[in-house]
Amino acid sequence: MQRHRATPRADWKQKVEKVGLVFHTLDGDSGNYWDESAYYEFTAAEVDRLEAATEKLQEMCLAAGQFIIDKNRWSDLKIPVEAIAQVKKTWNNEPPALYGRFDLAYDGKQIKLLEYNADTPTALLEAAVVQWYWLQDLFPKADQWNSIHEKLIAKWKDLKDYVSEPVSFGYVETVEDEFTTGYLRATAEQAGIKTQALRMLDIGFDVNTFTFVDLKNQPIKTIFKLYPWEWILKEKFGARALDFMDKTQWIEPIWKMMFSNKGLLAILWEMYPGHELLLPAYFDGPRQMRDYVRKPLLGREGANVQVIRNGEREQSYGPYGEEGFLYQALAPIPCFDGNYPVLGSWMIADQGAAGMGIRESETIITNNRSRFVPHLFR
Amino acid sequence: MKKTQNITLGLLAGMALAFTSGCNRRAERRDCVDETGRIAGDQNCQAVEQQRRSGYTGTLPYYHYLYGGTSGGHVGDAVVNGNPVPGMSSGGGFFGGVSRGGFGSTGSAGSGGSGGE
Numbered sequence: 355m356q357r358h359r360a361t362p363r364a365d366w367k368q369k370v371e372k373v374g375l376v377f378h379t380l381d382g383d384s385g386n387y388w389d390e391s392a393y394y395e396f397t398a399a400e401v402d403r404l405e406a407a408t409e410k411l412q413e414m415c416l417a418a419g420q421f422i423i424d425k426n427r428w429s430d431l432k433i434p435v436e437a438i439a440q441v442k443k444t445w446n447n448e449p450p451a452l453y454g455r456f457d458l459a460y461d462g463k464q465i466k467l468l469e470y471n472a473d474t475p476t477a478l479l480e481a482a483v484v485q486w487y488w489l490q491d492l493f494p495k496a497d498q499w500n501s502i503h504e505k506l507i508a509k510w511k512d513l514k515d516y517v518s519e520p521v522s523f524g525y526v527e528t529v530e531d532e533f534t535t536g537y538l539r540a541t542a543e544q545a546g547i548k549t550q551a552l553r554m555l556d557i558g559f560d561v562n563t564f565t566f567v568d569l570k571n572q573p574i575k576t577i578f579k580l581y582p583w584e585w586i587l588k589e590k591f592g593a594r595a596l597d598f599m600d601k602t603q604w605i606e607p608i609w610k611m612m613f614s615n616k617g618l619l620a621i622l623w624e625m626y627p628g629h630e631l632l633l634p635a636y637f638d639g640p641r642q643m644r645d646y647v648r649k650p651l652l653g654r655e656g657a658n659v660q661v662i663r664n665g666e667r668e669q670s671y672g673p674y675g676e677e678g679f680l681y682q683a684l685a686p687i688p689c690f691d692g693n694y695p696v697l698g699s700w701m702i703a704d705q706g707a708a709g710m711g712i713r714e715s716e717t718i719i720t721n722n723r724s725r726f727v728p729h730l731f732r
Numbered sequence: 733m734k735k736t737q738n739i740t741l742g743l744l745a746g747m748a749l750a751f752t753s754g755c756n757r758r759a760e761r762r763d764c765v766d767e768t769g770r771i772a773g774d775q776n777c778q779a780v781e782q783q784r785r786s787g788y789t790g791t792l793p794y795y796h797y798l799y800g801g802t803s804g805g806h807v808g809d810a811v812v813n814g815n816p817v818p819g820m821s822s823g824g825g826f827f828g829g830v831s832r833g834g835f836g837s838t839g840s841a842g843s844g845g846s847g848g849e
Contacts, residue, residue: 471849474847474848474849475848475849476846476848476849524835525847526836526839526845526846526847527845528839528845528846530846530848531839531845531846531847531848534848553836554835554836554839554847555832555833555835555836555837556832556836557832557834557835557836558830558831558832559816559830559831559832559834560829560830561798561814561815561816561829561830561831562829564816567830571830579847580847580848581835581836581839581847582847582849585838585839585847586835588838589834589835589836589837589838590818590833590834590835590837591834591835592834594816594834597796654849655846655849722846722849
């Protein structure tokens with residue numbers, strides 16, 4: 355794994371906008387979100403290792419899901435009591451699921467799981483499309499670990515007979531969420547599935563038929579939502595989502611609450627202590643760890659994270675943490691010229707490990723302002 | 733580049749308006765009703781809720797609460813124009829039996845608004 359400096363394409367803004375990435379520049383003078391002034395280079399052997407690690411982690415997480423159910427570890431994960439029955443039911447019935455992103459630390463030697471964003475992962479268009487066109491423009495003879503687009507379309511094709519059209523795509527009005535759901539809609543449409551966009555705020559509940567409805571008051575039978583389950587359950591319609599889950603198919607399904615929770619990391623460590631892909635992780639405190647990270651169980655985008663290193667504390671702020679924390683050993687994230695890369699490894703359901711996107715930060719905590727930097731391998 | 737900041741402000745303004753108008757309403761009426769929308773008595777809803785919280789996954793009798801609406805107030809009376817979602821029985825969110833706005837508030841008001849990560 356090497357980091358190279360590069361000269362951005364003269365018209366890079368127009369080029370990335372042309373493929374849908376309008377969110378390429380951070381607010382104010384914070385620089386670029388899409389950053390092609392550098393790129394990462396891997397060997398084919400390294401990509402093979404990362405791909406195999408992703409597949410192994412998915413296998414371990416599936417085992418952990420069954421473990422959580424069998425051992426009733428709901429309170430450790432702070433999954434609400436009223437949601438448990440539907441988590442179990444959807445786990446057993448296997449309704450459609452689409453994707454997830456493992457965040458990995460990789461220093462050229464060790465691969466370690468930082469967390470699994472299995473419910474509402476973003477930075478997808480950048481990984482699937484934008485960096486691919488960057489590669490074609492600048493390094494057409496090199497390769498890239500990236501079959502995300504093809505595998506998403508293949509997955510939607512598999513799902514076509516199991517979803518009801520139009521599939522609604524629920525989103526919050528932020529640029530990032532709009533272009534992520536817009537991109538996912540495009541992949542579904544390419545698979546021959548009719549779709550419609552729907553703000554989460556516009557989802558209706560019909561009190562006569564006890565169904566969720568769209569803006570035409572038509573029943574929503576299948577919805578992809580870029581909206582975390584822990585938010586859904588806390589909101590006014592949350593109880594209805596549980597009560598009438600047999601009428602509306604939710605993608606991702608509610609069992610993903612077990613995976614998108616940082617507590618999964620402690621469960622994995624308990625099941626596979628010392629595994630080479632895992633970092634020590636605990637619910638009850640740092641135990642013997644000297645350098646560690648404290649993460650909110652239901653934290654998002656690097657908020658409310660504490661890093662304890664050499665007795666000093668680095669901290670990010672935000673609204674999370676009321677459900678409790680997870681304590682994880684500090685990962686061996688390499689530093690290149692003051693930049694810390696985290697590898698986002700994409701998993702498309704039933705299609706397998708699909709590709710990689712890299713986010714880079716000037717601190718060890720990756721957050722929603724971390725830059726996306728393209729990659730290639732030779 | 734799309735100026736979503738304006739959109740967000742518009743949403744927040746709308747939510748603020750709904751919130752302030754709601755503050756002036758008196759406490760909302762709540763009735764436990766059966767599947768036909770007739771008042772059944774609180775103990776039935778409480779029993780169903782207890783079963784659900786205990787993890788029971790079988791079929792439960794369909795008792796649920798309706799908020800707001802009008803009725804004679806006695807067991808067996810029908811509740812007209814009630815809403816199963818608290819806080820939405822009157823005002824702009826409820827039209828022709830469909831209420832909206834029950835999802836999305838965390839994303840609109842939460843950290844940066846994004847539902848993704």
